[in-house]
Amino acid sequence: MAPELTARNFAELTRPHWARMHRFAARLCRDPECAADLVQEALLRALKNCRQYDGKKSIAPWLLAIVRNVNFDQVRAGGRKREDPIVDEDLISDAQPDSLAKALTTERTGRLEEHLMSIPDEFREVLLLIAVEELTYEEAAYVTGAPVGTVRSRLFRARAMLRKRLADDRELFDRDGRMSK
């Protein structure tokens, strides 16, 4: 069991997770400049509420949940809205043959990043938590405050959105499915 989190040991116990918080924040807030501010704000909020951390669970989901909540509050305070999910997007048609296999080998990571960032927040965050941060469905549900079933469905839809964007990317692939220059 993890030791109790206090103001005294806070920096020591959370420091191993700062890079991970930053990675999550950078892909959450779209603006690369905001990630460090977001993590700082999240750490200060975590420090103020360190007694709320339940030492029985891993500390990472708790910290990531705070990053997410701070981002959510900032988005709301800034008058921006988390985008509504795109319900009419056709996620189930067939893709270009082989295009996704080529996407895996493409060097054009800038395009991949753009496609990832174009996925609406509530789907992207689940994809990041599970695919990148390697949380379990239960942990991702804790971070997002959504039921596990919803998390699973969002994960699959996020994958389908990404698949569609990659397959539709005419700049990434030419008509024959070959990677363009």
Added chain:
Amino acid sequence: MGACRDIRKAILDAGAAEGWAVTRHLSSCTACVQWLADLQMAEMTIKRLPVPEIPPGFETRMACAIAQERGHASEDSAARGFRIPKFWIPVAASLAAAALFSVAGIWLVVKEKKAAPAPFEQGVALSVALNAAAPLPGADVMLHLPNGVDLAGATRSTGGRHVAWRQDLPAGNTAFDVGLVAFAKGDHRVDVVVCRKNDCATGTVVVHAGEGRIRLTSIGGTVQDDNQIGLSFALSKTAGIPTKEEGI
């Protein structure tokens, strides 16, 4: 395709390829099996993305913010072992005009050493002079003490901690002394950090404890003689580490 669409929609809704109808369809439809594999592959593409780069000075800035929040010299009692000398030899420094403000010149002087009682304890006095080109009201000064080094007066190392306090730095020199004790042989890095809001600068001092006399050296600084060290840096607007290092 009608059946395929229904099956795929069911998979997206459930977030899993489960259920009798789904598994039965997948056993005979290569298009849907491929579609499912594509979903997995799409996820794998993002694992290949480069990790967003951590800005320089990120760790220091976070440590500084945390130390600040913990209440400036309260429970960590920066007062223990600190005093501001009445006099300090001014250190002149000219720094990049682009910097919002600057702090130049950390001077470290080894003043004393103690005998090392068992198991191990070596003391050293660190004198730091901060030279601000312009007044810095509400600057946060922090020492990051690694595991194995603590403030003089401590009976054992608390295992790595930050000591921070806030003070107004006038233009020119401000100096303070701090007594340090090493509880383990070897080299220990002590970071000296000055922050104002999100702008931070740091200098690193290495405490060499062990055989013979305890010594201090700096990383990127200039050793003037046996026991004097000069570090210069500018606080950068973009938060972080020294944008410039000059020997004095």
